[in-house]
Amino acid sequence: MKKILSFLFIVTSLSFANSYENNDILISPEEAVKLIGNPNVMFVSGDSEDVYKLGHIRGSVEMYAHHLHHADNQGRLHCEPLFRCVDDAEEYIGSKGITNDMMIIAYDDFKGPNATGVYHFFYSYGHKNVKILNGGRYAIDQLDPNKDAYNKVRKTYKKAKKAERKAKKKYRQAKKDLKAGEISEEEFSEIKAQYNEAKAEKKRLKKVEAEAEEFLLVVKGEEDVEAVEYQIDTAKIDTTYLATKAEVKHAMDDILKNGDDSEFRIVDTRGMIEIIGERKMDNVARGGHVPGAKLLEWKHISDGDNKKSFRPAEDLKATFDRFNISTENTVYAYCQVGTGRSSEIITALQLLGAKNVKVFSGSWDSWGNDMNLPIKR
Secondary structure, three states: OHHHHHOOOOOOOOOHHHHOOOOOOEEOHHHHHHHOOOOOEEEEEOOOHHHHHHOEEOOOEEOOHHHOOOOOOOOOOOOOOOOOOHHHHHHHHHHOOOOOOOEEEEEOOOOOHHHHHHHHHHHHOOOOOEEEEOOHHHHHHHHOOOHHHHHHHHHHHHHHHHHHHHHHHHHHHHHHHHHOOOOOHHHHHHHHHHHHHHHHHHHHHHHHHHHHHOOOOEEOOOOOOOOOOOOOOHHHOOOOOEEOHHHHHHHHHHHHHHHHHOOEEEEEOOOHHHHOOOOOOOOOOOOOEOOOOEEOOHHHOOEOOOOEOOOOHHHHHHHHHHOOOOOOOEEEEEOOOOOOHHHHHHHHHHHOOOOOEEEEOOHHHHHOOOOOOOOEO
């Protein structure tokens, strides 16, 4: 890894964080890239295992955000508002080779929801040394100084591979022609030699490609990690930014009574198919949404055009203003499982300086399965 970092040329960063009131949550790609390979830092991908295998930051581990929420088949979180009970969380975190003194850098492809899910998961268990990589894996890939060299080698290898296939086809035909007496032994020997040469060149370039790949910052493949012991200090558990079902129910009652004059805001961050109840997810008994909720999809927060996890502060403010959501409101956001789309919205509000904002950790998985609670379609 030192070899990798020795090649890095880090330009002075025009930090995106300066436009946010709260600069403590995010880490820039320029800062994060210098920490790759540091034994005291663990990069954690919130994307699925399949996505992780297709490309992840070297040395990182996978903790799929959707699976951080551990409810039973009726949507109940047994240690609400925590996403998992303490012993379960300790075992899972430790299985990823993460120790209590590590800095955690949460990331996803670039969009943000899965990274914010990881962020809020660790924060709630008192692991405060955690950051979100704005721009995720994509941003690190763009900073990789070895990427161009690797791509050139890769391109050359593909040409050699194609040439080997062509030579092989010609060689097979030559064997038939020799047997039929259509070519001489001398001609056949020349074609065979060309094929062997193409095979050798392909093999040589395959090795060169593998060597070049060792210097990349974003790689493919399986997770490589050894389990360790991780201990959660229950005195440090912090549920400041997590909400219970009872809290959301209280907010709903107040909103239905007072409308936008209520101090509360409930935000449904899912897509419209889920919101209107046309599509049910996982084991949830009912589709729909919480009555009185603002319907603000997470895609309005993520910056897809610039491949950043969050839009600039002024854009976020304008979006929340359109939905009559203020940083002074008490805001509860939910999605399907809490760790993802709703944590994206809550983190955006935190970036703008909001204090009374919470992820409904049970989210629709919990609300939709509780027949005592009202829904709207």
